[in-house]
Amino acid sequence: MGKKLLNALWWTFFTAIALIIQVNLDLGIDILVPGLIISLQEKRTAQTIWLMAAWIIIQEGMSDLAFGSTVLWYVGTVALFYMCNWLFEAKSYLFIILMCIVLGAWHGLLMAMMASMQDYAIMVNRLAWENLLQAGIIFPVWLLASKLRGNLREGEANGRSVV
Amino acid sequence: MAVLALLVFLGLYTWNIRSGYLDKAVEQTGMEVVGIFLSPIEWVKNEVKSTWHRYIYLVNAQEENEFLNREVARLSFEVIRLKEEAAETANLQKTLMLTSPTPWPMSAARVLAWRMGPFSALETMLIDRGSSSGVKRDDPAITHQGIVGRVIRVAPSVSTVLMLTDLNSRIAVRSEKNRSIGILAGSGPGQPLRVLYVPVTSTMEEGEVLMTSGLDGLYPPGLPAARIISIQRPDRSQFQAVTAVPFVDFQKLEGVVLLEAPEPSIDRLAAEEIVPPPAPTPEENATKIDDNASSGEQTVGNNNSRPAHGAAATGNRSRPAAHRGNTTR
Numbered sequence: 001m002g003k004k005l006l007n008a009l010w011w012t013f014f015t016a017i018a019l020i021i022q023v024n025l026d027l028g029i030d031i032l033v034p035g036l037i038i039s040l041q042e043k044r045t046a047q048t049i050w051l052m053a054a055w056i057i058i059q060e061g062m063s064d065l066a067f068g069s070t071v072l073w074y075v076g077t078v079a080l081f082y083m084c085n086w087l088f089e090a091k092s093y094l095f096i097i098l099m100c101i102v103l104g105a106w107h108g109l110l111m112a113m114m115a116s117m118q119d120y121a122i123m124v125n126r127l128a129w130e131n132l133l134q135a136g137i138i139f140p141v142w143l144l145a146s147k148l149r150g151n152l153r154e155g156e157a158n159g160r161s162v163v
Numbered sequence: 164m165a166v167l168a169l170l171v172f173l174g175l176y177t178w179n180i181r182s183g184y185l186d187k188a189v190e191q192t193g194m195e196v197v198g199i200f201l202s203p204i205e206w207v208k209n210e211v212k213s214t215w216h217r218y219i220y221l222v223n224a225q226e227e228n229e230f231l232n233r234e235v236a237r238l239s240f241e242v243i244r245l246k247e248e249a250a251e252t253a254n255l256q257k258t259l260m261l262t263s264p265t266p267w268p269m270s271a272a273r274v275l276a277w278r279m280g281p282f283s284a285l286e287t288m289l290i291d292r293g294s295s296s297g298v299k300r301d302d303p304a305i306t307h308q309g310i311v312g313r314v315i316r317v318a319p320s321v322s323t324v325l326m327l328t329d330l331n332s333r334i335a336v337r338s339e340k341n342r343s344i345g346i347l348a349g350s351g352p353g354q355p356l357r358v359l360y361v362p363v364t365s366t367m368e369e370g371e372v373l374m375t376s377g378l379d380g381l382y383p384p385g386l387p388a389a390r391i392i393s394i395q396r397p398d399r400s401q402f403q404a405v406t407a408v409p410f411v412d413f414q415k416l417e418g419v420v421l422l423e424a425p426e427p428s429i430d431r432l433a434a435e436e437i438v439p440p441p442a443p444t445p446e447e448n449a450t451k452i453d454d455n456a457s458s459g460e461q462t463v464g465n466n467n468s469r470p471a472h473g474a475a476a477t478g479n480r481s482r483p484a485a486h487r488g489n490t491t492r
Contacts, residue, residue, distance in 0.1 A: 063282035
């Protein structure tokens, strides 16, 4: 099986599983964003752009706000990744924990800002709780996905199929 | 560079808020993809659940059967009584020359998911009916218990329903017994609903049922929405502080019924002078001239004998604000 096809299958599988979790949690949180961090760590620009484009369309489709929130969310994640990368090694746990905290706050800020731009009233307590959850869920999902992805990349490097 | 990107984003955002093109694009693509992806998963979940209920969960079947038989008997008497009342109402309407409201066609839909995305600011749910099934924005969603909400986004095969518990939901209601009007507003999930703008001079009672008044032009009148649980008359306010609970149990909601606003018939629109009646064919004209000639009258083409109703001057349609009351998305 070609490496590109294998890679595409892996990301499709990741997207499907992440969406199932996201939908069944019934919470306003993003399970796909750890995947974006993994893609950025791999320094594959084309892959990151494709994933971002597809996930923006999917997440905007599920969002209640006008188009633009998810664009800012993912662009903010990319900008934050490069900013943190100046300070820390991109694959260190400290780096990811810092990303989790800042992304949790960014999610809340973005939601409050975009909702107020459309004159929507939102529940502040729930928003605060969801930001905590958003910050807390990135690390375990990233850890699990990067372990699985690491196995795949290792298999690719050894010239054998893993999936 | 960053400033330029921000300016481009703000420009696009403003353009989209005005035109809605990008929102429509993601409704047709992203929302549709999610619907297609979720439908089979939800189908499997429902099948497993119904198998459980059908074959394993039969412990209380006999007891339930007896209860249902009693319910059928009770409801049969209720139907007889309501039939008589309906006939009486029809007679009264005929006597008073009132036109009866056009019925709203119904269609059932299954709930696929609740709040889904990271930017789900509203209390919404995804249902498995979309524009290809005739669903339109602002169509009311109900159950046999009462109102659920209204459709706010429509993709070809799925739609999003804004629930009445959302902070941004507003429904015009009337109390069943005292006929006082107010606006039913959501306070968030699990929180009691608020009834706004009920003057201190109006009468409402605890336990009274709130029905849709139809004044918002979005919901047909007479649908049960909530039951009043508390009323306070503050000293310094012009309005009463009324709270209510919805009839629908949102935790157990698996399906809804969508109501479709009836299109006014051509005859009715013509009667209200909104559209001219269809021009008669030459054969019809000839027949009409012959008939009129024999009766001493001569009217060709448009007959003005159709009575003009009170609504004619205003051009009032059955759903006046259906497409202007929507402020969400």
